[in-house]
Amino acid sequence: MKTKLLNGCEASAEGAISAGCKFYAGYPITPQNRYPEYMSEKMEETGGIFIQAESEVSSINMVFGAAAAGFRCMTSSSSPGISLMQEGISYLSGCELPAVIINMNRGGPGLGDVTPSQSDYFQATRGGGHGDYRTIVLAPWSCQEIYDYTYMAFDLADRYRNPVLVLGDGLIAQMYETVKIKPKKRRFPKKNWAVDGCSGRKPNSLKSLFLTPGVLEAHNWKLAAKFAKIEKREVRFEEYWCNNAPYIVVSYGTCARIAKEAVDRARKEGLNIGLFRPISLWPFPYRDAGAFIKNAKKILVVEMNLGQMIDDIKIAAANSSARLFFYGRPGGGVHDPDEIYKEIKKK
Amino acid sequence: MKVIYQKPESLTSTTSTYCPGCGHGIIQKIIAEVIDELNIRTKTIGVAPVGCAVLSYNYFNFDVTEAAHGRAPAVATAIKRLLPNRIVFTYQGDGDLAAIGTAEIIHAATRGENLSVFFINNAVYGMTKGQMAPTTIPGQKTTTTIAGRNPEIHGYPLRICELLSSIDGIRYLERTTTSDIPGIIATKKAIKRAFLHQIGNNKGMAFVEILATCPTNWKKTPSESMVWIKEVMEKYYPVKIYKEPHEIIK
Numbered sequence: 001m002k003t004k005l006l007n008g009c010e011a012s013a014e015g016a017i018s019a020g021c022k023f024y025a026g027y028p029i030t031p032q033n034r035y036p037e038y039m040s041e042k043m044e045e046t047g048g049i050f051i052q053a054e055s056e057v058s059s060i061n062m063v064f065g066a067a068a069a070g071f072r073c074m075t076s077s078s079s080p081g082i083s084l085m086q087e088g089i090s091y092l093s094g095c096e097l098p099a100v101i102i103n104m105n106r107g108g109p110g111l112g113d114v115t116p117s118q119s120d121y122f123q124a125t126r127g128g129g130h131g132d133y134r135t136i137v138l139a140p141w142s143c144q145e146i147y148d149y150t151y152m153a154f155d156l157a158d159r160y161r162n163p164v165l166v167l168g169d170g171l172i173a174q175m176y177e178t179v180k181i182k183p184k185k186r187r188f189p190k191k192n193w194a195v196d197g198c199s200g201r202k203p204n205s206l207k208s209l210f211l212t213p214g215v216l217e218a219h220n221w222k223l224a225a226k227f228a229k230i231e232k233r234e235v236r237f238e239e240y241w242c243n244n245a246p247y248i249v250v251s252y253g254t255c256a257r258i259a260k261e262a263v264d265r266a267r268k269e270g271l272n273i274g275l276f277r278p279i280s281l282w283p284f285p286y287r288d289a290g291a292f293i294k295n296a297k298k299i300l301v302v303e304m305n306l307g308q309m310i311d312d313i314k315i316a317a318a319n320s321s322a323r324l325f326f327y328g329r330p331g332g333g334v335h336d337p338d339e340i341y342k343e344i345k346k347k
Numbered sequence: 348m349k350v351i352y353q354k355p356e357s358l359t360s361t362t363s364t365y366c367p368g369c370g371h372g373i374i375q376k377i378i379a380e381v382i383d384e385l386n387i388r389t390k391t392i393g394v395a396p397v398g399c400a401v402l403s404y405n406y407f408n409f410d411v412t413e414a415a416h417g418r419a420p421a422v423a424t425a426i427k428r429l430l431p432n433r434i435v436f437t438y439q440g441d442g443d444l445a446a447i448g449t450a451e452i453i454h455a456a457t458r459g460e461n462l463s464v465f466f467i468n469n470a471v472y473g474m475t476k477g478q479m480a481p482t483t484i485p486g487q488k489t490t491t492t493i494a495g496r497n498p499e500i501h502g503y504p505l506r507i508c509e510l511l512s513s514i515d516g517i518r519y520l521e522r523t524t525t526s527d528i529p530g531i532i533a534t535k536k537a538i539k540r541a542f543l544h545q546i547g548n549n550k551g552m553a554f555v556e557i558l559a560t561c562p563t564n565w566k567k568t569p570s571e572s573m574v575w576i577k578e579v580m581e582k583y584y585p586v587k588i589y590k591e592p593h594e595i596i597k
Contacts, residue, residue: 023429049428053421054454061418061451065394065425068412073425091415195410195426197433199389205404206412 002181008172009034009076011143011179012102013042015150016074020185021100022048023073025062027055027081030114031170032104035076056081060088060101067097068206070194072154076102078170079120080111083128089163090129093223094208096193098157100150101135101165104173107332115332116170118255121308124167125282132220134227136164136234137281139253143177149279151182158189160230167281169304171254171334230283237285241267242274242292248322249344250276250289250313251302255335259302262340273344281309289316296322298347302340303328355379357388359408368569370469370525370559371400377535378438378465379407385542391434392426394419396443399473403438417448420455423462434545436463442472445481445505452511459516459551463541466507466554469561470580477564481505484583489564504583508556512589518551519544519592522584524558526576530586540592553592558584 006014009032016024016039024043026036036052043050049066053059059075066073077085082103092099105120107113122128124137136156140146146168153164195204210216240260242248251259256277263275276292278285293299293313299322301310307326317324327343329335354360357379365372382388388409395403397416404411414422419437427435444452444466455462471489472478478491482504486495496504508522521537524530534557541553558580560572567575 023425025425049425051424051428051458054450057418058421058451058454061415061421062425064414064418065412065422066429068422069392069426069429071429087415088418091413095413195392195412196430197390197392198410203407203409203411205410207404208413209401 003178004181005176006143006179007034007174007176008143008146008168009104010038011147012076012150012166012168013038014179014181015147016100016154017042017046018182018184019151019154020072020188021074021154022071023063023066024048024075025051025053025059026075026077027053027059029078029081031106031173032076032078032102034173035102056084057088060085063099064088064092064097067092067099068195070191070196072158072188074100074102076104078104078106079108079117082120082123086129089135090127090131090133091208092163093133093135094131095206096161097163097206098161099163100153100157101163102150103165103167105167105169107330113332114170116254116304116334117330117332118169118253118304118308119330120167121281121303121305124165125284133223134162134230134282136160136162136230137167138164138236139167139279139281140172141254141257141277143172143175143179146172147179147181156234160226162226167253169254234280235283235285235288236279237288238277238279239292240275242276244295245272245274245292246297247271247273247344248276248292248296249273249300249302250309252278252281252309255302255304258335258337259340261337262344265337265341266344271344278309284312286312286316289313290319293317293320293322296320298323298325300325300327300344300347302335304334306330355383357382357408359406361405363406364402365399366563368560368562368572369399370467370557370561373525373531374465374467374534374557374559375403375406377531378538381535381539381542382409385539385546387434387542387546390432391436392430394423394426394435394437396437396439398440398443400438400440400467417443417446418451419443420448420451420460420462420464424455424458424460427460427462434463434542436465438465439467440473441466441468441470441480441482445507453514456511456514456516456552456554461545461548461550462552463545464552464554465538465541466556467559468507468556468584469559471561471564473561473564484579506584508589511554516551517554517590518549519553520589522556522558522586522589524576524581524586525560526558526573526581544592556584558586
């Protein structure tokens with residue numbers, strides 16, 4: 001196993017390459033410009049295709065074409081670009097096409113700024129596009145994790161024939177850490193549904209349009225069954241000291257890593273406090289979060305936004321009498337561990 | 348017994364939902380005939396637009412994928428880059444290619460993607476029942492220009508071949524008509540040239556604009572519609588070769 005010093009963009013790109021990604025289309029946007037730059041070199045080196053598209057709209061539709069042709073494919077962007085991709089993500093889900101999308105979340109709304117944020121949680125987990133669909137969302141907190149989860153995202157996308165979003169932020173995109181690189185994946189699932197020429201078989205067609213009455217409803221029920229299976233099998237989270245803890249901090253992504261430092265400090269001072277960290281934001285670990293929250297007295301949700309994941313915690317805490325607190329910073333504000341520590345003490 | 352005429356293998360037996368006298372029926376049939384004649388059915392991948400022709404995956408007997416409105420050139424770009432030995436074409440209407448998808452077609456052409464693009468210009472939005480298209484002729488009545496398109500208010504029609512002719516990545520560019528039998532024969536030739544350009548691994552895009560009828564939304568009979576193409580559309584959109592496919596035909 002090789003080890004490399006990489007920033008979050010490069011680590012994620014390496015994860016994609018290890019997973020056998022053959023196609024990348026993207027458009028420059030800060031704070032993830034290193035992603036298309038890195039991929040322009042690496043796709044050529046590894047025999048894949050890199051295209052700098054004319055827009056994020058075009059990027060995601062190129063990804064649609066690459067997925068339709070049966071290849072592992074991806075795009076990366078940051079918040080405003082991801083907004084432009086929502087139509088395409090809806091089509092990917094509707095046509096049941098596997099693809100990986102990376103969002104290095106920056107401050108919004110509008111053009112916002114280029115600093116780290118978690119303000120796209122709703123967009124990511126509720127599906128910013130139209131229609132009844134779901135996107136698997138993974139939230140890494142280190143360069144190693146963004147490597148691992150990008151790799152895993154390709155497998156999940158193929159397994160469920162659905163787009164998978166890796167939700168990073170401006171912080172993870174820019175920070176450098178050592179990353180262990182896996183051997184390159186060589187065996188891939190067969191895609192007998194792809195449109196790659198109908199030699200020796202009946203023609204395939206990929207579509208999300210079903211005009212005959214009842215057919216679209218049936219298609220949606222089929223998707224619903226798939227989403228239910230994902231909810232059952234693909235829940236991921238991590239917890240520290242949550243068992244029987246009266247106080248629990250809930251946070252995800254890089255924000256959780258910052259929060260962990262504050263929790264560590266409070267524990268050293270004798271406070272019985274835990275940290276719960278959802279990794280799959282959809283499917284959300286409602287049951288597991290709920291089990292820990294059930295017996296807790298106070299919950300502090302920490303997010304780099306005005307309070308979005310807290311809605312999911314409210315659902316998870318439905319059977320709990322714990323009091324819920326929120327400490328967030330929107331618009332590119334990044335917490336300091338000290339701030340979170342003070343917030344813990346206050347509550 | 349000698350077979351002198353039969354349905355092309357590249358068409359399914361599905362009953363078409365196109366209106367009587369609609370240009371799509373003629374054009375999709377000659378595309379299917381050309382694919383049969385070139386013996387490329389099992390290596391052809393079609394990209395359908397949004398609009399009336401979205402249903403073409405029901406009619407073509409080869410691999411076809413849907414694309415979001417206007418994005419067919421982006422979808423086709425990826426397919427062709429990843430499968431360079433396949434024959435990839437897009438089939439797009441005027442709303443799809445000349446309005447919502449102008450960025451995608453211009454940049455696919457600019458990159459010189461090795462695609463065959465068939466652009467069906469019937470000067471109106473068909474599937475949504477007849478609103479003004481970018482190619483609607485001045486004076487033409489549509490459901491959003493009930494007194495006729497007035498350039499002072501609604502702007503001028505967009506001439507796509509003229510626009511694309513300045514792009515180096517386009518290597519073959521022709522506008523044809525389906526207003527009469529010679530026009531349809533010439534259209535079939537142009538479609539064949541567009542495929543041959545790609546089969547010959549010639550770099551760059553082959554683009555054919557085809558003037559077509561939409562009797563339902565034009566509120567004309569099929570035969571009146573043919574006359575309207577000839578007398579009105581062909582005046583605004585000259586039928587000619589804009590870029591010769593020099594190195595294609597052997």
